Amino acid sequence: MKSFKNDVVFKLPKIEDVEFNEINKHYLNVIFINFFITFIPFITALILLNTYVFSDSIKIYSTLIFITFFIFWGFILFYYIASFPLRKYGLRERDISYKSGLFFKKMTTVPFTRIQHVEIDEGPISRLFNLASISVYTAGDSSDDLVIKGLQKHKALQIKEYLSKKVNE
Amino acid sequence: MNKSFDFSQYSRQSVKGILILYIQQIYAILKVSWVLIFFIVKDFSKVSKIGEFYIYAGGFLLLTFFLVRAILLYRNFKFKIVDGHFILQKGILKKTDTSIPFERIQNINFKQNLIHQIINIHELTIETAGSSNTEISIKAIELDKAKALKEVILESGKIVSNTINTNEDKPLLKVSVLELLKVSLTENHLKNLFLFLALLVGFFQQIQQIAEGFGKVETLDGFIEQSSSALATSFALLFLALIFLIIIGFISSFVRVFLVHFNLSAYLKNNAFEINQGLFTKKSILLKKQKIQTITISTNPLKRLIGISYVTFKQAVSGKINTKKEKVIRIVGCKNNQIETIKNSLFTVSEFKDLEKQYPDSYYKNRIYIYSFLLMAIVYVTIIFFLKEYKILFSLALVLPILLISIRKKVQKRFYKLSKNYLCVGKGIIETHNTILELFKVQNIKLTQTFFQKRKDVANLVLQTASGKITLPCLTVKEALFLYNYVLFKVETSQKEWM
Incomplete structure (x- = not known):
């Protein structure tokens, strides 16, 4: 840490100082709906199993199984809600950043000069709330690129415009 | 420069290409159906006379079909150069026309596998930075013509131009058979053993799948059961197996190193490395410095003892579809001064001096x-x-x-x-x-x-x-x-x- 401090004669722009914007509040609804779409098949399966398949020796533990099940899913839901305000994006003159996560914090920055292309996606549920997500691709491993979900559609288009302009500069 | 080739008109690949295409098709079909063929040959005596006739006739028809297809593929494969574009026409039923501007061409590589070597012909591949059509390969082309083609493309494009004659320059490094022996002795045998075992497992799974189809799974199962129970009881057997595995590990190291790196020579050009290696499949790779993303210098205690290490170059992976393509290029058996030369040619090495190592928390x-x-x-x-x-x-x-x-x-x-x-x-x-x-x-x-x-x-x-x-x-x-x-x-x- 000390050995390279001398190299820097001027102040670096700091990512810590960037003002991050929250994503649209309505996206929480999308998260809820998506959550229940995944949750319902599981709970249905469990109820069916409990009624028809489970033998009596297992049924003794029925309450326990259901409690564990609900705690597990409740925890996931809690995590979604609690981490929601932490989904934030930031735009600077030369790069775009996104951070998220409560227990597993993550922050990604893509410099404009490395952007390969930008994509806007509207999921069927997001469309109900007039939301869109914006994906920024670089030449790196595609799974690790930057995706901002839950932006208002006009906002997403605006950002895309901005990025395209910057990339072509 | 060789001007004896006219690329402004359409030209085909070498006639020998028919043979290459023919063999490639046979190889492809053998690769997917060798187990089946094995079982047919094994139980051939049980096949009736009429069945025998059908097998021969089927085989004959298939071979004829491949031959005709090879000839048609050859006939329909044409390329020319117009206005700084490489133009390629190919396809029998589905015709494709490809045109690549020279400046998008990244690499031109020569390759020779065993058959290429026997009939003295080269395969030429052109890599581009494009999205979908990332690679073009001319299956069979004479060396002179290939070199001339490369020269034409290099001259007008942005690519390095002094890459044609490898014989004149002094190589950066050349690894002799003896040195290669040292390299393979000091390989990570454990890793090679696992690679080999993984290969073996895949091989057995294939056999088992087919055997199941033939209703012979019991015999195989019995065999495996027998041997595994024997293993569990006898420590002596376990010990023997261990030694056996060690030997296998050694052998697979040798085979791997010799297959891939035989006759390795690397040349340093203005802004590229040229690397030639391979036993059965000879490869000549032109590695542009600009395209190299990272280099890794690796060694292990044994290798350090005899003063060698290997360098791994990683290139940009262009296009997400082509993942199997070799973007990792390795030079084995580098001595310390050669490593320094490589580093010097790529980086401003003086920056590395007197840097303190920073460790994680x-x-x-x-x-x-x-x-x-x-x-x-x-x-x-x-x-x-x-x-x-x-x-x-x-x-x-x-x-x-x-x-x-x-x-x-x-x-x-x-x-x-x-x-x-x-x-x-x-x-x-x-x-x-x-x-x-x-x-x-x-x-x-x-x-x-x-x-x-x-x-x-x-x-x-x-x-x-x-x-x-x-x-x-x-x-x-x-x-x-x-x-x-x-x-x-x-x-x-x-x-x-x-x-």
Whole structure:
């Protein structure tokens, strides 16, 4: 840490100082709906199993199984809600950043000069709330690129415009 | 320069290409159906006379079909050069016309497999930076013509122009058979053994699948059962198996090294490396310096003893579809001064001098200890719980020291060095890998932090390059943020092309 401090004669722009914007509040609804779409098949399966398949020796533990099940899913839901305000994006003159996560914090920055292309996606549920997500691709491993979900559609288009302009500069 | 070839008119590949195409089709069909053929041949005596006739007739028809197809493929494959574009026409039923501007051509490689070598012909591949059509290959072309074609493309394009005659230059390194022997002796035999076993498992699965279809799974199962119960009872057998595996490991190292790196020679050009190697399949690769994203210098204790290491070049992976393409190029058997030459040609080496190694926070060490002991505890508890085999605890006398030493080595070798323009990252347990990355080649940068890391105020830094990611685990947040900001600054102020 000390050995390279001398190299820097001027102040670096700091990512810590960037003002991050929250994503649209309505996206929480999308998260809820998506959550229940995944949750319902599981709970249905469990109820069916409990009624028809489970033998009596297992049924003794029925309450326990259901409690564990609900705690597990409740925890996931809690995590979604609690981490929601932490989904934030930031735009600077030369790069775009996104951070998220409560227990597993993550922050990604893509410099404009490395952007390969930008994509806007509207999921069927997001469309109900007039939301869109914006994906920024670089030449790196595609799974690790930057995706901002839950932006208002006009906002997403605006950002895309901005990025395209910057990339072509 | 050879002007005897006229590329403005359409020309075909060499007539010998028919043979190559023919053999390639046969090879492709053999590759998918060899097990079937094996069983047919094995039980051939049981096949009736009429059945025999159909088999021969079918085989004959198939071979004729391939021959006709090979001729048609050859007839319909034409290429020419017009206005700085390489134009290619191909296809029998579905015709495709491809036109590539020279400036988009990245690499031109020559390749020779065994058949190419026998009939004295080369395969030429053209790599482009495009999205979909990333590679064109001319299956059979005479060396003179190939060289002339390369020259024409190189002259007008932006590509390095002095790459044609390899014979005149003095090679950067040339690895003789004896040296190759040393290299294979000092390979990571364990890794090669696993590679070989993985190959074997795939092979057996294929056999088993077919055997099941033939209703012979019982015999195989019986065999496996027999041998496994024998293994469990007899320690002598286990010992023998161990020695056997070690020998297999050695042999697979030898085979691998000799197959891939035979006759390895590397040349240093103005802005490219030219690397020739291979036993059955001779490859000549032109590696542009600009395209290299990272280089890794690796060695292990044995290799260090005889003063050699190997260098791995990673190129940008263009297009997400082509993942199997070889973007990793390795030169084995480099001596220290050759490593220095390579480094000097790629980087401003003076920057690396007097840099202090920076190590991860002690959190990194603790995390590895906790994880490994947890894993070990789980394994032992499971064995004792299910098998009731308490004697297994004696193995701790062997496992524990190995584990402790490995962790110690792993922690010791984890470091990074930051200079003005470069990042040097070290890692390894038995082997030592040193990766050098030019900071401006980073594509995107990421900071991750788990709940536990947050409590200790440390975070991981992930630098994503076009050839994979580099992770710096468990740095203090202050340090990580400094690196984050510094790398971004470097990327955003750089004027150079990253590839």
